[in-house]
Amino acid sequence: MGLEEVWFIxxxxxxxxxxxxxxxxxxxxxxMPVLGRRKDADGDTRRRVVLNTIxxxxxxxxxxxxxxxxxxxxxxxxxxxxxFSGFYLPLxxxxxxxxxxxxxxxxxxxxDDDTWRRRCDWGIVFGSWVPAVLWGVAFANIVxxxxxxxxxxxxxxxxxxxxxxxxxxxxTTALVFALHGAVFLALKTADDVRVDAVELATRLALPTVPVxxxxxxxxxxAYGKGWTWILVVAAAAALVGVIxxxxxxxxxxxxxxxxxxxxxxxxxxxxxxxxxxxxxxLDAAYSLTIDNASSSPYTLKVMTWAAAFxxxxxxxxxxxTYWVFRQRxxxxxxxxxxxxxxxxx
Amino acid sequence: xxxxxxxxWQFGITTVYHFILVPLTIGLAPLIAxxxxxxxxxxxxxxxxxxKFFGKLFLINFALGxxxxxxxxxxxxxxxxEYSRFVGDVFGAPLALEGLVAFFxxxxxxxxxxxxxxxxxKLVHLATIWLVAIGVxxxxxxxxxxxxxxxxxxxxxxxxxxGRAELTSIWALLxxxxxxxxxxxxxxxxxxxxGTFVAGIAGWWMVRSMxxxxxxxxxxxxxxxxxxxxxxxxxxxxxLLVVIAAGAALVFTGxxxxxxxxxxxxMKMASAESLCxxxxxxxxxxxxxxxxxxxxxxxxxxxxxxxxSYLAEGEFTGVxxxxxxxxxxxYEEQFGPGNYRPNLFxxxxxxRAMIGLAAGSALLAVAGLWLTRGGRVPDQxxxxxxxxxxxxxxxxxxxxxxxxxxxxxxxxxxxPNPTGVDMIRLTVDQGVSHHSVWTVWFSLITFTxxxxxxxxxxxxxxxxYAVEGPLExxxxxxxxxxxxxxxxxxxxxxxxx
Numbered sequence: 008m009g010l011e012e013v014w015f016i017x018x019x020x021x022x023x024x025x026x027x028x029x030x031x032x033x034x035x036x037x038x039m040p041v042l043g044r045r046k047d048a049d050g051d052t053r054r055r056v057v058l059n060t061i062x063x064x065x066x067x068x069x070x071x072x073x074x075x076x077x078x079x080x081x082x083x084x085x086x087x088x089x090x091f092s093g094f095y096l097p098l099x100x101x102x103x104x105x106x107x108x109x110x111x112x113x114x115x116x117x118x119d120d121d122t123w124r125r126r127c128d129w130g131i132v133f134g135s136w137v138p139a140v141l142w143g144v145a146f147a148n149i150v151x152x153x154x155x156x157x158x159x160x161x162x163x164x165x166x167x168x169x170x171x172x173x174x175x176x177x178x179t180t181a182l183v184f185a186l187h188g189a190v191f192l193a194l195k196t197a198d199d200v201r202v203d204a205v206e207l208a209t210r211l212a213l214p215t216v217p218v219x220x221x222x223x224x225x226x227x228x229a230y231g232k233g234w235t236w237i238l239v240v241a242a243a244a245a246l247v248g249v250i251x252x253x254x255x256x257x258x259x260x261x262x263x264x265x266x267x268x269x270x271x272x273x274x275x276x277x278x279x280x281x282x283x284x285x286x287x288x289l290d291a292a293y294s295l296t297i298d299n300a301s302s303s304p305y306t307l308k309v310m311t312w313a314a315a316f317x318x319x320x321x322x323x324x325x326x327x328t329y330w331v332f333r334q335r336x337x338x339x340x341x342x343x344x345x346x347x348x349x350x351x352x
Numbered sequence: 353x354x355x356x357x358x359x360x361w362q363f364g365i366t367t368v369y370h371f372i373l374v375p376l377t378i379g380l381a382p383l384i385a386x387x388x389x390x391x392x393x394x395x396x397x398x399x400x401x402x403x404k405f406f407g408k409l410f411l412i413n414f415a416l417g418x419x420x421x422x423x424x425x426x427x428x429x430x431x432x433x434e435y436s437r438f439v440g441d442v443f444g445a446p447l448a449l450e451g452l453v454a455f456f457x458x459x460x461x462x463x464x465x466x467x468x469x470x471x472x473x474k475l476v477h478l479a480t481i482w483l484v485a486i487g488v489x490x491x492x493x494x495x496x497x498x499x500x501x502x503x504x505x506x507x508x509x510x511x512x513x514x515g516r517a518e519l520t521s522i523w524a525l526l527x528x529x530x531x532x533x534x535x536x537x538x539x540x541x542x543x544x545x546x547g548t549f550v551a552g553i554a555g556w557w558m559v560r561s562m563x564x565x566x567x568x569x570x571x572x573x574x575x576x577x578x579x580x581x582x583x584x585x586x587x588x589x590x591x592l593l594v595v596i597a598a599g600a601a602l603v604f605t606g607x608x609x610x611x612x613x614x615x616x617x618x619m620k621m622a623s624a625e626s627l628c629x630x631x632x633x634x635x636x637x638x639x640x641x642x643x644x645x646x647x648x649x650x651x652x653x654x655x656x657x658x659x660x661s662y663l664a665e666g667e668f669t670g671v672x673x674x675x676x677x678x679x680x681x682x683y684e685e686q687f688g689p690g691n692y693r694p695n696l697f698x699x700x701x702x703x704r705a706m707i708g709l710a711a712g713s714a715l716l717a718v719a720g721l722w723l724t725r726g727g728r729v730p731d732q733x734x735x736x737x738x739x740x741x742x743x744x745x746x747x748x749x750x751x752x753x754x755x756x757x758x759x760x761x762x763x764x765x766x767x768p769n770p771t772g773v774d775m776i777r778l779t780v781d782q783g784v785s786h787h788s789v790w791t792v793w794f795s796l797i798t799f800t801x802x803x804x805x806x807x808x809x810x811x812x813x814x815x816x817y818a819v820e821g822p823l824e825x826x827x828x829x830x831x832x833x834x835x836x837x838x839x840x841x842x843x844x845x846x847x848x849x
Contacts, residue, residue, distance in 0.1 A: 059848045063463035066418065070459045074451030076425045081448040084440020084516075091429025092785040098426060099795050103802060106419040110806055113415035116849045117813055159437075160786055302441040303511070303518040310445060317452040325460055332467060342844045345825045347816055 010307035011297040014082040015284070017314055019277035021078055025071035026142070026180075027187075027269050032065045034188015036108065036135025037181075040128060042192065042203055051124065052338045053200055058112065058131070059341070060195040063332045065112065067325055069105070081310050085159060085300035086284045093153060093161025093285075097145055097168065101138045108134020119346035139184045140177040144168065147176025147222075150230050150279050152294075155287035159295065163288075172225060179222040182215040183246075183272070187265040190249060194258035197337035205253050208261070212250045219246060223272060230279035238278065242271035355789045356781050359431045362796040364758070366423055368751050369803050373417035373810075375750050378492055378539060379546025379598075380410045381485035383591065385478075392478050397828065398583035404826035406550060411466065412813045416806055418459070423799065425451075431792065435765050435783030442508045442519045443498055446526070450494035458487030470830030470846035492542070493535050500531035502766050503757070504616045510775035517766070517776045530616065533609040534757075540601035541753065545746040547594035548713040553818050554588035555720055555730075555739030562731035580729050583822070589724055595717045599710065606707075607663065614664040614673070617767055619683070620760035622676045623694045624703040625660060626650050629675035636660040638704075646696065647677055687768070687777070694762040698755065705752035712745025 035057055043054035061068075079087040091098055111130025115123075151172050153163040189208035193201055220243050227239045245268040252261035280286070284300050287293035301307065353361075384406050391399035425447070428436045436443075461483040468477045501508070507524030508517045519525065561580035565573040614621045622628075626640050628647035635655035661671035674682075676693055683692040719738055723730035761767050768777035830846045 055848055059845065062849050063467040064460075066463055067456065067460035069422075070451060070455045073422060073425050073455055074448065076429075077444065077448035077451040079444075080428065080436065080440055081444030084436055084444055087429045087440060087444070088433035088436040091426050092431075092433035092787070095430055095787065095791060095795070098430060099798065102423050102426065103798060105422055106802060106806070109419040109422075110415055110809070112849060113411065114809065114813065117412065117817075158786075302444065306441050306445055306519045309519070309522045310448060313449055313452060321452065321456045321460075325456070328460055328464055331464065331472065336845070340843070340845050341848050342846075345823065347820055 010304060010311060011301045012282075013311060014078075014301065014307055015277070015281060015297050018075065018078055018082065019274065021071060021075035022277070023270055023273045025068070025075055026184075026273050027266050028064075028068035028071055029138075030184040030187045030269050031191035031265075032061050032068055032188070033135045033139040033184045034186065035061050035192060036131045036188075037139060037185050038188055038192065038204075038207065039135075040132055041207065042200060043128075049338070052341050054128065055116075055341045056196055056200050056336050056338055057192060058115070059336055060192055064325075064328055066109075067328065069109075078310070078314075082302055082307060083284060083295075083297070083300045084302060086295055089155065089159050089161060089285055089295060089300075090149070093155070093163070094145055094148070094168070096165050097141050101141050101145075104134045104137035104141075106134075116344060117346050118349055119344045120349050123346075123349065136181065139181045143177040143180030144173045146180075146273075146276050147173040147226075149285060150226065150276050152286035152288040154289050155285060155293050155295070156289060157293055159293070172229075175218070175222045175225065179219045179272075182211065183219050183265070183269060186211045186215045186246075186249065187262075187269060190253060190258060190261045190265045193253060194262045195335055197335040198339070200337060201335070205256075205258075208253045209250055212246065212253075216243075216246045216250075219243075219268070219272070223275060226275055226279055231275065232278060235275050235278045238271040238275040242268045242275070245271065353789070355787055355792055356784050358789055358792040358796055359784050359787075360780065362431060362792060362799065363427060364755075365796070366420065366427065366799055366803070367758075368754065369807070370417070370420040370424060371750060371754055372747055373413055373420065374492075375538075375542035375545040375747070376413050376549060377410070377417045378488045378542035379544070379594075380406065380413070380549065381481070381488050382543075383546050383550055383594065384410055385481045385485045386590070387587070388478055388481055391829075392474055396582075398579075398586070400829045401822040401826055402583060402587050405822040406553075408817050409549075409553075409814055412810065412817065414462065416810045419806070420803065430795075431785050431787070432765070432783050433785040435778060438516050438778050438783065439501070439766060440516070442501055442505075442517050442525065445519060445522060446494045446498040446501075450491050450498075454487045454491030454494060458484050458491065461487065467845070467847055489539060492538060493531075496535045496538055497526050497528060497531040500528045500534055501525060502764075503534075503761055504528060504530040504612075505766055505769050505772055505776045508773065508776055510773050512775075517773075530609075530612060533605055533612055536601060537605035537609055537753075540598045540605055541746065541750050543594055543598035544602060544710070544713050545750060547591040547598055548716060548742055548746050550591035551588050551595060551716055551720055552739040552743040554584040554591065555716070556736045557821060558584040558588060558724075558729055559731055559733065559736035559739070562729055563733075566731075577729075579822075585724055585729055588720055592717045592720045595713050596721075599714060599717070602710065610663050611666065616770065617761065618674050619676065619679045619692060620694065620699065620757075621664070622674055622679060623696050623699040623760060624756065625673075626652070626696060626700050627660075627673060627675045628677050630672065630678040631675065632672045633657070633661050633669050634673055636663070637700075640700065646693075650696070690763070690779070692763060694760050699760045702752045702756035702759070706749050706756060709745045709749035709752065712742040712749075716742035 039054050039057045042057050043050045107130045111127040111134060115127035148168050151170070153161050153167065156162055186208060189204055189211050192204040193208055196204055223239050223242050227235060245264040248264045249261050252264060283294045283296045285295040384403055387399050387406065388403040390396070391403055461480045464472065465477065465480040465484060468480060472480070505517065506528045507519060507521040509520050511518045558580045561576040561584065565576040568576060625637055627634055628650060635657045636659035637652050637655050639654040640650050640652050658668045660673065662668055664673055665671045676696070680692055684690065716738060719735060723732070723735055763779045764777060765780045765783040766776060766778040768774065
């Protein structure tokens with residue numbers, strides 16, 4: 008196996024890590040208002056329970072995207088350049104959403120004021136929904152192919168990117184991430200928030216299974232390879248299993264299954280792409296492949312050593328963080344707000 | 353304006369914005385780690401309170417720093433795709449390393465630090481903030497190594513078959529002498545920023561507490577004076593010593609960097625001095641007047657002899673320096689027709705602003721260390737004014753320095769290395785993406801408005817928390833005086849969003 012293949016796999020690993028980890032972050036953000044809307048309990052405390060399940064880890068999860076971007080730049084500069092200049096407006100929207108989300112999460116508790124908190128909640132919800140949908144649209148379009156001319160420029164318009172397959176992809180990622188988040192919440196919370204999260208997860212699974220199943224099947228039939236049928240089956244089986252396991256109170260296993268569903272889907276997308284990285288719909292000769300888009304052998308070799316040594320270290324300490332904060336949270340664990348009132352003392 | 357201009361404005365605005373926040377993060381993380389270490393070692397509660405107080409300001413700043421940094425990672429591909437194709441083989445490596453080595457480290461351990469109070473053992477918790485401090489500085493190293501390649505490309509060769517620069521030695525890239533000078537210079541600037549920030553706030557609080565004590569009731573007055581004496585004074589003195597050390601490091605590394613620039617990017621330095629024509633032992637210019645974007649309108653008003661020769665080569669006489677017009681003629685011969693002059697006005701004045709603005713921190717350091725000598729605690733009103741006024745100066749100096757560095761390299765995006773591979777060079781118009789001008793306008797406006805709004809929120813939060821001072825909530829370390837709880841009541845989180 009050449010280093011180009013290795014790096015194709017590593018890029019896929021980084022994006023898979025990003026979608027597994029940020030998938031439930033997005034889900035948590037998307038579902039925060041739903042789980043915090045109950046009348047009988049203090050809504051704000053419930054929203055804080057939801058938010059704090061990802062409190063110590065969301066920032067580290069997001070770095071998977073930054074590193075994936077950096078790795079793409081280092082290993083496949085042509086892919087990086089064509090992708091990000093070609094998908095300009097969707098990427099701009101994703102960046103805006105991420106910026107808003109970061110600040111909303113961090114600043115929410117800083118001021119003790121209902122209007123302030125409501126605005127931050129909007130930021131979190133917006134910042135979670137937009138990337139959850141748009142990453143699906145973007146990756147579906149990468150697999151489907153866009154108009155790439157001889158100069159490696161994407162000439163597809165924004166409307167071209169909103170084709171049925173890509174829209175189904177966006178709907179799929181949104182639903183899968185929401186389900187992934189709901190199961191994560193069921194795993195990480197206690198008492199009535201947990202009960203509601205279980206309920207929400209089972210309800211979300213109902214539309215998710217057919218929609219995600221449809222998207223995965225479409226991908227397989229239109230772009231898949233023989234062996235990727237395994238992934239289709241794995242993703243579908245995992246999603247179906249989620250319902251039963253969540254109902255039975257086995258949230259840990261249910262979370263493992265939604266993670267498997269995300270992994271299988273992302274791997275399916277990358278496997279369908281291989282050995283191309285951005286197929287051109289204009290002429291197959293214009294397609295970017297792992298060979299014509301990659302860096303020089305020396306760069307790939309250096310980066311391989313770096314990744315081989317550093318990735319396990321990162322996995323160990325990130326895993327340790329999850330272990331440190333493994334306890335379930337309930338409304339009883341949430342301390343009173345220590346934010347300052349808006350005006351000066 | 354065409355796509356190139358809008359793209360340049362966009363990169364400038366977003367980068368300068370990012371670098372308002374970055375130096376405070378880089379400098380403040382180690383300072384907070386030092387404060388927490390003092391608490392862990394001495395057990396004195398006021399160091400704990402200081403850690404929490406400045407920790408809150410640090411987190412407010414960190415959030416926006418991260419948010420604005422994400423854009424940078426993708427902007428190369430979005431707006432500068434041709435540049436990315438040309439140098440990706442080289443430039444991508446330090447960026448990916450930055451993610452793998454530094455970003456993961458800082459983000460993961462910052463989460464552990466924020467939420468780990470009272471949950472992690474004291475020493476493990478202390479280690480988390482030190483790892484954050486290492487992470488933020490490591491990220492500075494990698495990104496500056498990447499930037500230094502654009503200023504002085506090394507460790508790469510040109511492949512005529514692919515038409516791009518290709519990495520030949522990661523070691524040469526990471527030990528680029530430009531990076532070896534720029535990295536400590538930027539870090540010293542960051543320490544100056546954070547030192548001035550902490551000293552400014554602590555100085556203001558010292559005066560405020562002492563003056564309030566005069567009109568307060570006896571127990572309240574004792575508490576206020578106690579805070580000023582045992583908490584804000586040590587914080588101010590610690591950070592002022594950091595300012596002194598950082599200032600010395602800035603002068604030294606700045607001098608090294610200047611000498612390298614005269615050698616590697618003579619056009620940048622000629623432009624910084626408004627030195628239009630090649631001369632032997634030219635004077636150092638303090639003030640010029642004129643329209644100034646070109647050599648025709650420049651009149652030197654105030655000059656100092658010997659300084660410039662020393663800055664350039666470490667000799668007082670016998671130094672010949674090339675002028676802008678002569679370099680222009682030389683470049684035209686070398687690289688073909690074109691305008692190879694940077695904006696003379698911006699380079700000239702940003703260079704002077706960078707150096708001149710350091711006076712704010714220097715003034716605060718001298719006044720602060722003098723007023724706190726021998727156990728004294730100042731209550732002079734003017735000192736509280738000076739403390740507050742000094743805070744923005746290093747931020748502005750950082751911006752001025754980067755504006756000088758980056759605009760001085762124009763029109764190049766990869767400046768040719770006079771002793772390197774000749775073909776590794778790219779002008780900005782060759783590096784820009786082929787977008788319509790409206791596309792780039794749209795993103796420019798979006799980012800500017802969003803950043804503007806968030807900047808206001810950031811400033812208000814920082815001010816609000818600085819004016820509030822150390823919180824009652826943080827008066828005692830967790831686990832210090834907790835009453836024994838009922839076994840079945842869950843322990844509340846020490847921190848929750």
